Amino acid sequence: MRNCWVGRKLSIVCKRPVLVAEHSIAELEAHDDWWLGQQGRLTDPMILDEGATHYRPISWDDALHEIATALRDAGMEVIYTGLRQTPEMVVNAALQEDVDAIGISILSGAHMTVFPKIIALLREKGMTDVLITGGGIIPEDDMKQLQEMGVGRLFPPGTPTTEIAHYITDWVKSNRSF
Numbered sequence: 001m002r003n004c005w006v007g008r009k010l011s012i013v014c015k016r017p018v019l020v021a022e023h024s025i026a027e028l029e030a031h032d033d034w035w036l037g038q039q040g041r042l043t044d045p046m047i048l049d050e051g052a053t054h055y056r057p058i059s060w061d062d063a064l065h066e067i068a069t070a071l072r073d074a075g076m077e078v079i080y081t082g083l084r085q086t087p088e089m090v091v092n093a094a095l096q097e098d099v100d101a102i103g104i105s106i107l108s109g110a111h112m113t114v115f116p117k118i119i120a121l122l123r124e125k126g127m128t129d130v131l132i133t134g135g136g137i138i139p140e141d142d143m144k145q146l147q148e149m150g151v152g153r154l155f156p157p158g159t160p161t162t163e164i165a166h167y168i169t170d171w172v173k174s175n176r177s178f
Helices: 017-022 025-029 033-038 060-073 087-097 111-124 140-149 161-175
Strands: 010-014 042-047 101-106 131-136
Touching: 042 060, 060 161, 087 101, 087 111, 101 111, 101 161, 111 131, 111 140, 131 161
Parallel strands: 101 131
Antiparallel strands: 010 042
C-alpha cells in the first residue's frame, strides 16, 4: 500500500480513480501491494481531505500546488512556474529568481530529454551550484543514469513530502554558500 501514498494528504494512485473513490482507506489497506498493483499503473492524483475516509480526484496542477504548499510549510520559498514549461523557461526563471534548487515533475516519459537539457542550460549559464531534483514515473535504471549526469535524488510516487523537504534542505545547507 505504501507505494500509493505521497505525504499525509496527497496520493498518486491507480489509473482507475473510481477504485479509490469507491473504497474507503480501510478497505484499500486490507489489500496487499500485489492486488493494488493489479488495479493499474500509478497515474492519477487524488487527495484525502482531513477527516475523510475516501480519496477524491484532483488535477495535476492542484497536486503540484499541494507539493509546493508542503515545501512552503517546511520553510522554503517556492516559485511555481506552472505546467508544461520548457527547459529554457525553467532555467531562465531559476536564474532570475536566484534559486537554490529546481524541482521537476515528470509524468510524460520525457525525463531523459528534459533533465539533461536543464543540466546543460544551467552549466551554460554558470549555475553549477543549483540542485536539480524531481520525481514522477521514472524507471529506476533511468534514475541512476540521470544521477550520474548530475541530477540529485529523484522521488518516485509514494514519497512523503516531508522526505522531499528534508532532502532539499539538507542539500542546500551542505552545498550552497551564503
